[in-house]
Amino acid sequence: MIDYIALIDKYYAGQPELRHVLVTHSRQVADRALSIVDRHPEWEEQGLVDRQFIEEAAMLHDIGIIFCDAPKIYCNGPHKYIEHGYLGAELLRQEGLPKHALVAERHTGTGITIEQVEREELPIPERDYCPQSLEEKIICYADKFYSKSHLGEEVDVAKIKYNIWKYGHAAFQRWQELVELMGETD
DSSP, rough: OOOOOHHHHHEEEEEOHHHHHHHHHHHHHHHHHHHHHHHHHHHTTSSSSSHHHHHHHHHHTTGGGGGGGGGGEEEEEOOGGGHHHHHHHHHHHHHEEEEEEEEHOOOOTTBBBBBHHHHHHSSSSSSSSOOHHHHHHHHHHTTTTSSSTTTTTTTTTHHHHHHHHOHHHHHHHHHHHHHHHOOOOO
């Protein structure tokens, strides 16, 4: 078991507003992810998910926002916001958390394909950023329901779908697959 709050405090102690945004958002994501796991006890029974890992990884999935420029949520770093996933993954790997790093790296949108990285010339290393494991997919899905700029509010499914559709048919299809996997209705 890792102390994710201590890890967050290691990097965010000097930025209380940003820390509050990160912890509040991450707690919402973790709670939703855990509720999904609770609705699917067979996943734990089959060894497909680890409840403790889900909580830890959900609490750390956005740790890389500290490196990015997003003043509305108190981020004043030099990088573009799209980079927060891989930057957070690098930080988590340095902390000896390679499995947690994969969640940070693969949670953005419904995942980012290498084709998207190349086509859109995204400022991130050229590789696939789509969630692979069930744990990664659960956290990626849960994350879509909470915005860091509107803490405490749940994002309406229609708005989620609209936001995802902007990234094309493949992204929307990945969303539909996540909805089905979670056993939720759209």
